[in-house]
Ligand SMILES: *Cc1c(COP(=O)(O)O)cnc(C)c1O
């Protein structure tokens with residue numbers, strides 16, 4: 001918990017993000033009670049399908065009390081529908097297990113290699129492929145970068161290194177420094193990209209130490225956020241994005257098209273406009289990875305294309321994300 005400063009004349013220390021991480025809500029009943037929805041506790045699944053509830057309190061604070069259909073709540077609340085077995089929805093939906101180039105490296109696309117920098121996330125998103133991926137074995141954990149770095153060193157076609165996971169910003173800043181020191185000697189690498197949901201779900205992670213690390217990196221830097229709904233983007237997220245931009249980082253966003261959460265043109269329009277207002281450019285709108293337990297979130301392709309046509313009619317071109325699907329074996333994300 002947050003402790004008060006012992007001397008009231010001193011301003012209290014900034015809240016450490018690790019405290020907030022540990023203080024996340026992990027109990028469905030507590031989450032529902034915080035939102036005045038305790039009468040729905042009986043609908044919670046008895047088991048967690050191997051993927052527990054986890055959501056930082058700051059994200060809960062952006063949910064609308066009393067609204068069982070809140071678009072942020074639906075992203076994190078376990079549902080009985082997750083136990084349905086639907087044909088075509090599998091545990092390794094995007095072929096990750098076939099694209100391992102070395103321990104902790106996924107190298108699917110030309111020029112870009114993705115490092116599984118951390119298996120942890122501050123939030124557990126119910127639609128995520130991570131529900132099943134064996135990160136415990138695969139992530140290039142602390143002190144085990146050697147093989148991954150060796151792969152990057154030997155392939156000089158790789159000009160962009162992507163830190164992903166899990167959430168790479170779950171690593172301590174010291175560990176991130178260690179990792180990028182290992183990359184520093186690779187002259188073919190010109191860009192570093194970070195895929196992280198932390199600036200949205202726990203914006204306190206963008207602290208002075210992290211910004212100092214980012215500011216000192218020798219590459220062009222891109223951070224791809226992950227927000228699915230405008231309500232996720234409050235003032236604390238806007239501040240985190242401003243600081244990232246001040247550190248020389250290009251900030252983009254990827255979203256997943258989710259049934260009942262953002263599958264209408266108003267929600268998508270508001271998301272794009274709010275992203276631009278906080279300083280992030282819409283990049284991808286992903287069709288759901290067909291992962292076991294997430295079928296109830298799927299929007300079919302015809303409906304997705306129709307939504308995109310209506311969105312294009314409402315927004316300037318630069319605020320329209322690319323609708324894509326990731327399919328095992330493809331040379332890139334596939335535009336729809
Ligand atoms: C999505 C992905 C990338 C990045 O693709 P972009 O189209 O460049 O955003 C890179 N590597 C892997 C393994 C991916 O899944």
Ligand code: SF4
Pocket residue numbers: 120121122123124125128129130165166167197226
């Ligand atoms: S990897 Fe991203 S989408 Fe998946 S649980 Fe973590 S934060 Fe959510």
